[in-house]
Structure formats: C-alpha cells, structure tokens
Amino acid sequence: MTGIELEQAAALITGALAPLGTQTLPVPDALGYTLDADVTAPLDQPPFDRSPLDGYALRAADIASASRERPVRLRVVETVYAGGVPLLPLTAGAAARIMTGAMLPAGCDCVLRQEDTDQGDPVVSIYKPLRPYENYVNLGEDYRSGTVLLPAGTRLDAAAVGLLSSAGVCQVPVRRRPRVFVLSTGDEVVYPHVHPLPPGKIYGSNLNLLLARLSELGIPETGGEHAGDDPQAVAEAMERLLGCCDALITTGGVSVGDKDIFHQALPLLGAETVFWRLNVKPGTPALYSTRRGKPILSLSGNPFAAAATFELLARPMLCALSGEERLLPQRRSARLDTAFSKASPCRRFLRGRWQDGRVSLPEGHSSGQLASLVGCNCLVDLPAGTGPLEPGRLVEVLLL
Ligand SMILES: Nc1nc2c(c(=O)[nH]1)N[C@H]1C(S)=C(S)[C@@H](COP(=O)(O)OP(=O)(O)OC[C@H]3O[C@@H](n4cnc5c(N)ncnc54)[C@H](O)[C@@H]3O)O[C@H]1N2
Ligand code: MOO
Numbered sequence: 272m273t274g275i276e277l278e279q280a281a282a283l284i285t286g287a288l289a290p291l292g293t294q295t296l297p298v299p300d301a302l303g304y305t306l307d308a309d310v311t312a313p314l315d316q317p318p319f320d321r322s323p324l325d326g327y328a329l330r331a332a333d334i335a336s337a338s339r340e341r342p343v344r345l346r347v348v349e350t351v352y353a354g355g356v357p358l359l360p361l362t363a364g365a366a367a368r369i370m371t372g373a374m375l376p377a378g379c380d381c382v383l384r385q386e387d388t389d390q391g392d393p394v395v396s397i398y399k400p401l402r403p404y405e406n407y408v409n410l411g412e413d414y415r416s417g418t419v420l421l422p423a424g425t426r427l428d429a430a431a432v433g434l435l436s437s438a439g440v441c442q443v444p445v446r447r448r449p450r451v452f453v454l455s456t457g458d459e460v461v462y463p464h465v466h467p468l469p470p471g472k473i474y475g476s477n478l479n480l481l482l483a484r485l486s487e488l489g490i491p492e493t494g495g496e497h498a499g500d501d502p503q504a505v506a507e508a509m510e511r512l513l514g515c516c517d518a519l520i521t522t523g524g525v526s527v528g529d530k531d532i533f534h535q536a537l538p539l540l541g542a543e544t545v546f547w548r549l550n551v552k553p554g555t556p557a558l559y560s561t562r563r564g565k566p567i568l569s570l571s572g573n574p575f576a577a578a579a580t581f582e583l584l585a586r587p588m589l590c591a592l593s594g595e596e597r598l599l600p601q602r603r604s605a606r607l608d609t610a611f612s613k614a615s616p617c618r619r620f621l622r623g624r625w626q627d628g629r630v631s632l633p634e635g636h637s638s639g640q641l642a643s644l645v646g647c648n649c650l651v652d653l654p655a656g657t658g659p660l661e662p663g664r665l666v667e668v669l670l671l
Contacts, residue, residue, distance in 0.1 A: 272546040277618065281587040283545050284559055288566060290594035291517060294447040298435045303489050304445035305595050306425045312418050312438050315411035320375040322351075323408050327388060327395060328379035329366040331403040342389070342396035351376065366395055375407065382406040413437070426597065449517035449592040453481045453495035456505055456523040456532065457572055460497060476641055477522040477570075477577045484581055488598060490589065492516075500524065502535035509540050513565050517592055520585055523572030526556040533558055533569050542567055550655070552619045553638035554580035566592075573638035579620050579650055582671055600650075600669040605630040607651075611660040615653045625649040625668050647671070 272283070293307040322328060329345060337343040345366040351357045357376035361367060367376050375382070380403045387399040414420060420438060421431055427443070435443060460475040461468065468474065478495045485493045494516075498508045505524075512519055524532045525547070537544060542560040549557050553576035558569040566588055570577040582600055590598040605625055609632040622644050623630040630651060635643030649668040653660075660666070 273548045274550055275546050275548070277549055277551050277583055280546055280549055280557070280559065281584060284566065284568070284584060284588050285591040287545075287561070287564075288588065288591035291447040291449060291592050293444045295442050296445050297442055298432055298440060301427050301443050301445050302429065302432055304427055304443075304448070305593075305597075306421055306423050306427065307444045307446050308423050309419045310421045310435065310438075310440060310443060312414050312416050312420045313440070314438060315416045316413040316437055317408060317410060320410050321408045322369045322371060322373050322375055322382045322406070324382050324384045324406055325370050326368075326382050326384040326386075326406075327366040327397070328357075328361065328369045328375050328382050329397070329401075330361060330363065330379060331381045331401050331405070333364060334383070334397045335400050337397045337400050339398040342398055344391075344394050344396055347391075347393050347395050349376075366397075368392070368395075380404055380407060426595075446594045448490055448492075448595070449589060450492040450515070451485055451490055451518045451520060451589070452493065452512040452516040453478055453485075454505070454508055454512060454519060454521045455481075455495070455497045455572075456500060456521060458500040458530070460523070462497065476574050477572065480574065480578060480641075481520060481522065481570075481581060484578070488586070488589065500530045500532050502532040502539055505532055505536040506539035509536065509542075509562070509567065513562055513567070516565075518566045518568070518588060520581070521567065521569040522577045525558045525569045525571060531556075537567075549580075550617060551580075551583070552615075552617050554583070555617075557584060559584070571638070574641040575622065575644055576638040578641075578644060579622075579638075582650060582669060583620070600671060602652075603649075603668050603670060604628070605649075605651075605666055605668050607632070607660055607662055607664045607666050610662055611636075611653075614659055615657040616655060618655045619653045619657070620669075621651040621653065622647040623649045623651045623668060625670060630666065630668055 334343045347368050348365045350368040351373040352370050353372035361376045361378035381401040389396040455478040459472055461472045482495050498505045537560050542562040544560045547558045554571050556571050557580045560567045570580045586598050606629050608629050623632050633643040649670050652667045
C-alpha cells in the first residue's frame with residue numbers, strides 16, 4: 272500500500288500486533304509499569320494492634336477520673352518498644368510504657384501520650400482521662416488480608432511501590448514492554464569517534480535520538496547499531512537484530528534514491544511490506560514491514576522526519592506491543608502564538624512548544640534541521656489544505 276493516511280498507517284501497524292504478555296519484576300524496578308493482574312494483600316496492615324504515640328498503654332475505665340489536680344496512679348508493668356512483643360496482658364490498675372509503633376498488650380484499650388503523665392516509674396501518675404480506643408490503632412487499619420490492594424491496569428507510582436512493599440510483596444506481574452532495537456543506515460553517516468569529520472560525511476544523530484526517546488518513554492531494553500548502504504549487509508544486520516528484539520526501528524534509506532536500500536534489503540530479509548509512504552510531511556517515505564510477524568518500522572533519515580514519525584507511528588506500535596495506553600501521545604487544542612507562512616497542501620506536523628493551551632513555533636522547520644527541535648514538547652497537526660497561519664489560530668497539537 273502506498274500514499275496512505277496517518278491513521279490508516281497506525282491502524283495497519285497496531286491491528287496486527289498483540290500485547291507481549293506479562294513479565295515479573297521486583298517491586299522497585301516496576302515503577303511506572305502497569306500491573307497485569309490484581310495484587311491482593313497477603314496480610315493485615317498493620318499486622319497487630321499498635322500504639323500511635325510514645326506514652327502508656329492502659330485501660331480507659333481505670334483513668335476516668337484522672338486530672339492534673341487528682342492524678343490516677345498506675346503500676347508500670349513493662350516497657351514495649353517498636354519491634355518488640357508485650358509479655359503480659361494488662362490487668363486493672365496497670366499500665367505498660369509503650370513507644371510509637373509498638374504492639375499493644377492484650378487488655379489495654381487506649382494509649383495516653385507521655386506529656387499527660389509524670390512519666391513515673393514504677394508508678395506513673397495519669398493527668399487525663401481517655402475514651403476507650405482513643406489513640407489505639409487497630410490491626411488492619413490500612414488494609415485487611417485478602418483485599419485487592421491494586422487492581423490490574425494500575426500504573427505503579429511511588430505510593431503503589433510503597434504500598435506493595437508494606438504488604439511484603441517482592442515481585443509483581445506487569446505488562447511486558449517490548450525490546451526495541453534501532454538500526455541507522457547510510458554511508459554518509461559516521462559517529463563521533465571518527466575525528467575529524469571526513470569530507471562528504473555527517474555525524475549521525477538519529478540512532479542516539481531514537482534510543483534516547485525510547486528511554487524517555489520507559490522502554491528499558493533497547494540497543495542499536497549503524498550499517499552502511501549495502502542492502503545485503505543491512506538485511507543481515509536486521510536478521511540478527513530481529514532475533515533478539517520485539518520490534519526493529521530503522522532510519523534512512525527509504526525514499527526513491529539509488530541508495531535507498533530498504534527496497535532491496537527487505538526482500539533479501541524475506542520481510543513483507545505493509546505500507547510505504549504516508550500523506551504526511553515530514554517523514555513521507557516511512558515504510559512498514561514485518562518479518563515472521565515482528566514489526567519493522569523504517570523511518571526517514573532526515574532527523575526531524577525520523578523524530579516526528581517516531582511519535583506518530585512508533586508510539587502506537589509500542590502501545591500495541593505493551594498494552595500501555597500511556598504510550599500514545601495526548602491530543603490538545605491550542606492557540607498559536609507564532610505565524611507560519613507556508614501553506615500545507617499535504618498534512619503537516621510542525622514542532623512546537625506547548626504551554627497552558629498556547630503553542631509557539633521555533634525558527635527552522637525543515638526535516639533536516641534538528642537544532643530547533645530542542646525544547647519542543649509537541650507536534651502541531653495541520654490538516655491538508657491549511658493555508659498560512661496567523662497568531663491566534665486554533666490548532667491541534669500532539670503532546671510528546
Ligand atoms: N526524488 C525524490 N527525492 C526525495 C524524496 C522524493 O519523494 N523524491 N523524498 C524526500 C523526503 S520527503 C525525504 S524525508 C527524504 C527521505 O530520505 P530517506 O528516508 O531515504 O533518508 P536518507 O536519504 O537516507 O537521508 C535523508 C537525509 O537524512 C540524513 N541522515 C540519514 N541518516 C541520518 C542519521 N542517522 N543521522 C543524521 N542524519 C541522517 C542524510 O544524510 C540525508 O541528508 O528523501 C527526500 N528525497
Ligand atoms: O518527508 Mo521528508 O521528511 O518531508 O523531507
């Protein structure tokens with residue numbers, strides 16, 4: 272298929288992909304991941320009745336008449352520290368010295384803070400009455416054993432990581448994120464260790480840009496390499512990389528030039544082309560194929576085209592593979608703060624800076640320019656047939 276609309280292209284990619292399933296991660300590493308099953312509490316939290324104060328565990332009935340003028344005197348029978356266990360049940364006329372977080376002795380029904388006593392030992396004077404169960408934390412106050420702590424579909428934030436830890440849960444089932452490799456191509460592209468830059472060559476930006484973007488999106492297992500313009504070598508590199516990833520993203524070599532080698536490399540690889548060329552600028556020559564069901568997204572070599580079509584096509588692909596909706600860019604309306612002088616006969620995406628419903632455009636819009644992309648946080652989506660734009664115009668943006 273060639274010359275298709277963006278939404279059709281995204282649907283062709285996502286329609287044939289299914290979530291990769293579940294992986295089990297240690298709780299601290301699962302931050303940001305999405306639970307793939309309910310997690311139920313294996314215990315009550317707190318697991319025992321406990322004191323919320325440093326003071327005295329006692330029986331409310333014993334101190335009903337207590338005041339500073341007429342203190343009630345109780346025998347201090349033991350001291351219980353957090354982490355310890357009371358040895359004696361509390362009987363009438365007795366109190367236990369107790370610390371915050373310590374297990375309450377059987378028989379007590381309240382805790383008086385030490386500031387309302389004389390802190391005497393072995394006899395303490397009590398200056399204040401309490402109601403039964405005042406300052407008394409019940410077992411299971413936070414949650415009871417067997418309740419669903421976090422339902423499937425929850426994205427784990429710091430509080431969720433803490434909650435799981437409080438329940439003694441070490442590992443959780445989460446939606447598996449894809450392993451993604453990036454292959455950049457082109458005989459003109461060299462990397463910063465080549466110095467000085469030979470004539471006719473450029474330093475490659477796309478490999479590191481795409482890997483950095485994957486990392487920003489929380490895709491942990493990525494890797495990448497560069498290949499030249501030999502179709503056979505590129506096909507071999509793709510074959511090797513596909514053996515250890517769930518999706519391959521390539522950049523460069525997809526247009527119509529003599530060295531746009533993917534048109535030869537993909538048949539050599541035995542990949543099936545699903546579509547080539549979008550009715551979108553930049554990134555028109557994007558090409559999508561699969562090899563034994565594994566997705567291969569081949570983006571233009573122009574840096575901004577690669578960056579933009581990554582947002583438009585790779586993110587739906589990553590969402591379909593992981594089942595994580597958060598990977599889709601959010602759409603918003605915004606007022607343009609900057610003019611844009613060109614007409615857009617074809618649907619066009621511009622880089623922009625969005626804030627509080629307004630969007631400004633940097634200088635430098637061509638798909639080969641990267642400097643102006645720094646600090647941008649959205650793509651402005653201009654429908655085909657849009658004329659030049661004046662400030663104040665309402666536009667749609669995709670947040671990156
Ligand atoms: N006759 C035509 N020529 C072109 C057409 C067309 O329709 N007819 N389409 C143009 C459009 S639009 C684009 S976009 C580019 C896309 O070309 P490719 O995707 O095949 O990419 P390359 O030719 O390999 O590279 C384009 C450009 O980007 C530079 N590049 C490549 N890789 C990297 C990298 N890793 N880091 C930084 N820069 C890179 C490369 O040197 C080129 O300057 O085709 C137009 N031509
Ligand atoms: O589709 Mo290309 O990125 O506009 O120059």
